[in-house]
Amino acid sequence: xxxxxxxxxxxxxxxxxxxxxxxxxxxxxxxxxxxxxxxxxxxxxxxxxxxxxxxxxxxxxxxxxxxxxxxxxxxxxxxxxxxxxxxxxxxxxxxxxxxxxxxxxxxxxxxxxxxxxxxxxxxxxxxxxxxxxxxxxxxxxxxxxxxx
Numbered sequence: 048x049x050x051x052x053x054x055x056x057x058x059x060x061x062x063x064x065x066x067x068x069x070x071x072x073x074x075x076x077x078x079x080x081x082x083x084x085x086x087x088x089x090x091x092x093x094x095x096x097x098x099x100x101x102x103x104x105x106x107x108x109x110x111x112x113x114x115x116x117x118x119x120x121x122x123x124x125x126x127x128x129x130x131x132x133x134x135x136x137x138x139x140x141x142x143x144x145x146x147x148x149x150x151x152x153x154x155x156x157x158x159x160x161x162x163x164x165x166x167x168x169x170x171x172x173x174x175x176x177x178x179x180x181x182x183x184x185x186x187x188x189x190x191x192x193x194x195x
Contacts, residue, residue: 049164051101057121058095058111059084060137061188068188069095069111069137071102071161071168072175074145079175081122083145087181094133097121102139104164112136141191142168143184145175 057080060067072080081097088094096113097120103110112135113119119133142161160167171187173180 049104051103054100056100057084057097058100059092061092067137069139071142078145080145083175094131095137109139111139142170144172
């Protein structure tokens with residue numbers, strides 16, 4: 048197991064095919080990472096970590112969990128930091144680069160990857176505040192599914 052890497056990222060997970068599939072949401076402060084996580088959680092996703100994700104590699108796979116002081120908390124901008132049911136950790140299978148708007152995003156992008164700790168996650172770019180962002184997140188996750 049590698050030493051954890053601390054990323055400025057929110058992590059959420061969706062239960063599919065008998066396990067949790069974790070997605071790392073990265074982007075600049077205020078771009079909408081927590082907002083996207085809150086909307087996804089209304090559609091069955093679970094919080095793993097908000098704002099700071101500890102990432103480590105083990106057995107050729109990447110995992111993420113919350114910083115201990117932030118475990119079970121998520122920021123709801125203009126409301127404050129609020130409790131949310133959270134998973135202890137999840138295997139990371141996808142990274143999302145959250146963008147401020149859709150104008151700079153490719154309509155049919157080339158495949159990208161995010162290198163982390165000697166491994167790589169498939170990477171997609173989304174406008175985090177778009178109403179369709181949670182649906183697009185689920186579509187991107189489905190495209191990454193691989194046999195367990």
